[in-house]
Amino acid sequence: MFAAVDAPPKRLKILVGGGHPGDPECGCAGTIARFTALGHDVVLLYLNRGEGYCKGSDLSQCGAIRTAEAQKACQILKARALFTSQIDGRAIVDNPHYLEFQHLLEAENPDILFTQWPIDKHRDHRALSQLALDAWLITGKKSAFYYYEVADDTMMFSPAEYVDISSPEIESARRAACYAHVSQQPDKWYPQQVELTRFRGSQSGHPQAEGFLRHWESRTAALFPSDQK
Numbered sequence: 001m002f003a004a005v006d007a008p009p010k011r012l013k014i015l016v017g018g019g020h021p022g023d024p025e026c027g028c029a030g031t032i033a034r035f036t037a038l039g040h041d042v043v044l045l046y047l048n049r050g051e052g053y054c055k056g057s058d059l060s061q062c063g064a065i066r067t068a069e070a071q072k073a074c075q076i077l078k079a080r081a082l083f084t085s086q087i088d089g090r091a092i093v094d095n096p097h098y099l100e101f102q103h104l105l106e107a108e109n110p111d112i113l114f115t116q117w118p119i120d121k122h123r124d125h126r127a128l129s130q131l132a133l134d135a136w137l138i139t140g141k142k143s144a145f146y147y148y149e150v151a152d153d154t155m156m157f158s159p160a161e162y163v164d165i166s167s168p169e170i171e172s173a174r175r176a177a178c179y180a181h182v183s184q185q186p187d188k189w190y191p192q193q194v195e196l197t198r199f200r201g202s203q204s205g206h207p208q209a210e211g212f213l214r215h216w217e218s219r220t221a222a223l224f225p226s227d228q229k
């Protein structure tokens with residue numbers, strides 16, 4: 001028997017949290033596409049359904065419109081969408097919501113957890129970041145824990161690990177996933193994010209890269225080791 005030698009590599013479970021539909025895609029779509037291309041299981045967890053803004057449509061329609069956009073982006077990235085019970089622009093960080101996040105993390109039990117940076121400009125991003133950190137700590141820091149950045153919103157961020165997202169297939173999936181968020185006018189923010197990933201690429205020896213910061217108490221070696229130079 002050759003089971004030990006021939007065993008396939010472990011299928012990882014990866015959870016990418018975002019304050020709104022479009023945030024995980026903006027900050028991590030290239031990395032998500034790299035993981036799903038290898039057959040790993042990726043879930044995009046949205047704090048809300050984007051009820052607060054959808055250009056050109058009545059506000060009452062935004063939740064439905066942006067849920068559909070998020071589903072489409074996930075389909076492009078071969079990932080799965082998940083939503084918490086919060087409302088866009090009215091994020092609540094209190095005990096019941098900490099508990100909701102904790103239960104969610106226990107149910108999904110990821111190998112890697114990505115979240116937004118706690119010093120983002122948008123309060124929903126900061127709320128998501130706090131909820132994710134708390135759930136990770138309280139459930140025993142089981143997963144690797146990484147912060148990601150989004151252009152124009154993330155402040156004071158210095159990544160330490162990078163993922164090469166410059167292959168044409170990855171670049172095209174990344175772009176399509178971001179442009180699935182039609183109501184968010186991606187022409188206004190996608191070019192800035194590309195500028196940022198070019199800069200991160202110049203820091204890491206790749207044409208384009210997404211940059212991440214691992215929590216110091218997180219376990220290591222989760223992101224494409226050969227991309228770290």
Ligand SMILES: [Zn+2]
Binds near residue numbers: 019125
């Ligand atoms: Zn956002």
